[in-house]
Amino acid sequence: MDQPAPISSPPGASAGATRVRDRLTIPVLAAGGILMAVMQTVVVPLLPDLPRLTGSSAGAVSWMVTATLLSGAVLTPVLGRAGDMYGKRRVLTAALSLMTVGSVMCALSSDIGVLIAARALQGAAASVVPLSISILRDELPPARRGSAVALMSSTVGVGAALGLPLAAVVVQYADWHTMFWLTSLLGALGVTAVWWAVKESPVREPGRFDVLGALMLAVGLTCLLLGVSQGGQWGWGSLRVLGLFLGAAVVLALWWLQQLHTAQPLVDLRLVTRPRVGLSHVAALLTGFAFYANSLVTAQLVQAPEATGYGLGLSIVATGLCLLPGGVTMLLFSPLSARISEKRGPRITLALGAAVIACGYAVRIADSRDLWMIILGATVVATGTTLAYSALPTLILRAVPAAQTASANGVNVLMRTIGQATSSAAVAAVLVHHTSLVGGAPIPTLHGYLLAFAMAGAIALAASAAALTIPGESRPDGTRRARGGTRGARDEAMEGA
Numbered sequence: 001m002d003q004p005a006p007i008s009s010p011p012g013a014s015a016g017a018t019r020v021r022d023r024l025t026i027p028v029l030a031a032g033g034i035l036m037a038v039m040q041t042v043v044v045p046l047l048p049d050l051p052r053l054t055g056s057s058a059g060a061v062s063w064m065v066t067a068t069l070l071s072g073a074v075l076t077p078v079l080g081r082a083g084d085m086y087g088k089r090r091v092l093t094a095a096l097s098l099m100t101v102g103s104v105m106c107a108l109s110s111d112i113g114v115l116i117a118a119r120a121l122q123g124a125a126a127s128v129v130p131l132s133i134s135i136l137r138d139e140l141p142p143a144r145r146g147s148a149v150a151l152m153s154s155t156v157g158v159g160a161a162l163g164l165p166l167a168a169v170v171v172q173y174a175d176w177h178t179m180f181w182l183t184s185l186l187g188a189l190g191v192t193a194v195w196w197a198v199k200e201s202p203v204r205e206p207g208r209f210d211v212l213g214a215l216m217l218a219v220g221l222t223c224l225l226l227g228v229s230q231g232g233q234w235g236w237g238s239l240r241v242l243g244l245f246l247g248a249a250v251v252l253a254l255w256w257l258q259q260l261h262t263a264q265p266l267v268d269l270r271l272v273t274r275p276r277v278g279l280s281h282v283a284a285l286l287t288g289f290a291f292y293a294n295s296l297v298t299a300q301l302v303q304a305p306e307a308t309g310y311g312l313g314l315s316i317v318a319t320g321l322c323l324l325p326g327g328v329t330m331l332l333f334s335p336l337s338a339r340i341s342e343k344r345g346p347r348i349t350l351a352l353g354a355a356v357i358a359c360g361y362a363v364r365i366a367d368s369r370d371l372w373m374i375i376l377g378a379t380v381v382a383t384g385t386t387l388a389y390s391a392l393p394t395l396i397l398r399a400v401p402a403a404q405t406a407s408a409n410g411v412n413v414l415m416r417t418i419g420q421a422t423s424s425a426a427v428a429a430v431l432v433h434h435t436s437l438v439g440g441a442p443i444p445t446l447h448g449y450l451l452a453f454a455m456a457g458a459i460a461l462a463a464s465a466a467a468l469t470i471p472g473e474s475r476p477d478g479t480r481r482a483r484g485g486t487r488g489a490r491d492e493a494m495e496g497a
Contacts, residue, residue: 043119080127095124286459297456333386
């Protein structure tokens with residue numbers, strides 16, 4: 001398929017200005033990824049106080065998190081496909097704009113209905129990372145691509161680590177709306193920077209957008225994730241939850257058949273079912289499960305009252321600072337991930353990262369009473385997450401045609417999201433069944449936390465095993481290459497696949 005010619009610089013743009021924009025492409029896209037993760041986490045410190053601040057129930061307030069999860073899961077593959085068809089920068093700018101509009105709505109209102117709708121809009125930002133990675137593939141030479149993609153992948157953890165203490169400080173010392181005004185300003189700056197510094201990718205896959213497929217996927221994923229996220233509250237055996245799971249199974253099965261018989265499907269399932277792509281998605285789901293338990297459990301454990309015998313009674317600000325070293329580590333270790341992928345291949349990097357995550361949970365099981373050991377264990381998990389998350393998009397980039405990178409990476413991010421949602425539900429179920437009364441209130445026991453760590457560690461080992469089953473890259477003679485290596489000729493050959 002003929003590709004459009006590269007888009008030239010705007011009329012009147014000087015060569016110097018063009019060079020500046022080229023140098024800023026990676027930093028601007030990385031800043032967008034960090035901003036997306038900050039937006040997702042800033043609401044966490046507010047959750048305990050929002051029922052009082054909005055005059056609503058705790059159950060209603062929890063939808064501020066659920067709405068973002070659902071919309072992000074639904075919109076990520078949809079916007080990825082739209083980016084492949086209509087332009088990645090255009091769709092990326094739209095996603096960041098929706099995120100910013102949602103932040104402005106939160107800043108202007110205290111009505112819980114408006115806040116939930118605003119958080120649903122912000123879920124569109126979940127597509128920022130896969131779209132940005134696809135732009136990097138299209139715009140950068142192979143020699144620079146690996147490190148840039150690794151940096152982009154690490155922004156999720158960096159933003160999450162920055163967002164929690166930032167939001168906690170703002171909530172503690174200022175009106176809670178101030179936090180959303182601040183993120184609105186950052187969002188507006190992000191949209192402007194992307195529009196100015198990032199070129200529109202010339203790589204397109206023209207065709208007709210699969211509206212029916214998008215709607216069916218939205219309904220199926222909503223039923224699935226709603227059942228997973230609300231199962232603990234509504235009861236796993238309740239008619240509502242069982243009905244949601246049944247509905248998800250039926251709708252997604254029909255969607256699968258529809259995609260196979262559509263000339264221009266939303267998701268190319270024949271590509272997804274190839275071992276190199278499908279196993280990468282399985283590893284993404286398992287890694288998302290293993291990673292998410294770290295921040296989820298650590299935050300609860302260090303804030304537990306000292307009367308439990310293990311809790312440290314830390315404030316939300318101190319809790320955020322405990323997770324900050326992990327975010328810094330993710331930023332520092334992303335170049336290492338790229339170098340390992342260059343020399344050994346991304347599947348080895350992924351397997352190593354998942355194994356390191358398991359080692360981090362072993363540290364947590366060994367000692368979860370001393371603060372420095374808690375921080376050490378959480379940081380080891382973050383290091384493994386950096387290696388794994390940086391390798392996943394590289395695996396996808398090498399396994400799919402250039403014109404489908406945004407869509408394929410969107411599906412990979414969706415699998416991570418499903419893994420994280422499942423992790424949240426599984427950890428909650430473990431902790432609920434292992435509680436004791438402290439001051440008249442049920443508090444998870446240390447044994448419950450250790451079981452959660454063991455569960456996450458076992459899933460990490462399963463992710464490592466899944467990574468090792470991913471087939472190696474093909475040589476020109478059809479044989480498999482067990483080791484990765486990133487030489488330009490082979491990368492370019494993969495892009496022409």
